[in-house]
Amino acid sequence: MDRLQHSAWRHVAELLPPEDLPMLAAHALVDGRDSPALRELAGLPRRSDETEIRELYVQALHELGIPLPDEETAGRWLLVNLAFGLAKGELGPKDVADRLSMTVAARTPEEIQFLSIAADYSEWMGPDELPGWENDLRTSAHSLTASTDLGSLIGVPGSRGD
Incomplete structure (x- = not known):
C-alpha cells in the first residue's frame, strides 16, 4: 500500500492534519504518482486554506482512482x-x-x-x-x-x- 492509499483512511478518521497534505502530495509525486490536483496540492504552502487543501486532496485521490473509505x-x-x-x-x-x-x-x-x-x-x-x-x-x-x-x-x- 502506498502512502496515498494509506492516507485515505487516516483522512476519513480525522488523523491527518490538513497542513500535512501538501507535503504528502509532494512525496507522492516523488513516488511516481501524478495528477493535476496532486501537483497543485504539492505546490501549496502548509498554511494554505484548510478547505482548499482538503478539496484538492480529495480531488487528487479521485483523479488517481484511490477511493475514500466510508x-x-x-x-x-x-x-x-x-x-x-x-x-x-x-x-x-x-x-x-x-x-x-x-x-x-x-x-x-x-x-x-x-x-x-x-x-x-x-x-x-x-x-x-x-x-x-x-x-x-x-x-x-x-x-x-x-x-x-x-x-x-x-x-x-x-x-x-x-
Whole structure:
C-alpha cells in the first residue's frame, strides 16, 4: 500500500492534519504518482486554506482512482492500527486510550473486545487496577492483530493477508 492509499483512511478518521497534505502530495509525486490536483496540492504552502487543501486532496485521490473509505471502515482501520501499535510496542496502553476518538468503529468480536477494554481506561484507576487493565488490553490487542485481515489494508507489514 502506498502512502496515498494509506492516507485515505487516516483522512476519513480525522488523523491527518490538513497542513500535512501538501507535503504528502509532494512525496507522492516523488513516488511516481501524478495528477493535476496532486501537483497543485504539492505546490501549496502548509498554511494554505484548510478547505482548499482538503478539496484538492480529495480531488487528487479521485483523479488517481484511490477511493475514500466510508467512516465505519476508516474507524475500524483506526482501531486495528492502535492494536498493532500496542502489540508491536510502538504505543503504550495509555496512548491507545488517549487516541480513541469518535471515529473508532468495531464490528468483529475481537474489535469489540479491544475497544471495550480500551474505553474502560480512566485517569482515576488506582495503582492496583492499572496493571490488570494494561495486561487485558495487550492480550486483546494480540488477539485482534492475529485475527484481522485489515492490517494489510492499513499498511502494516507482516500482518495477516500480506
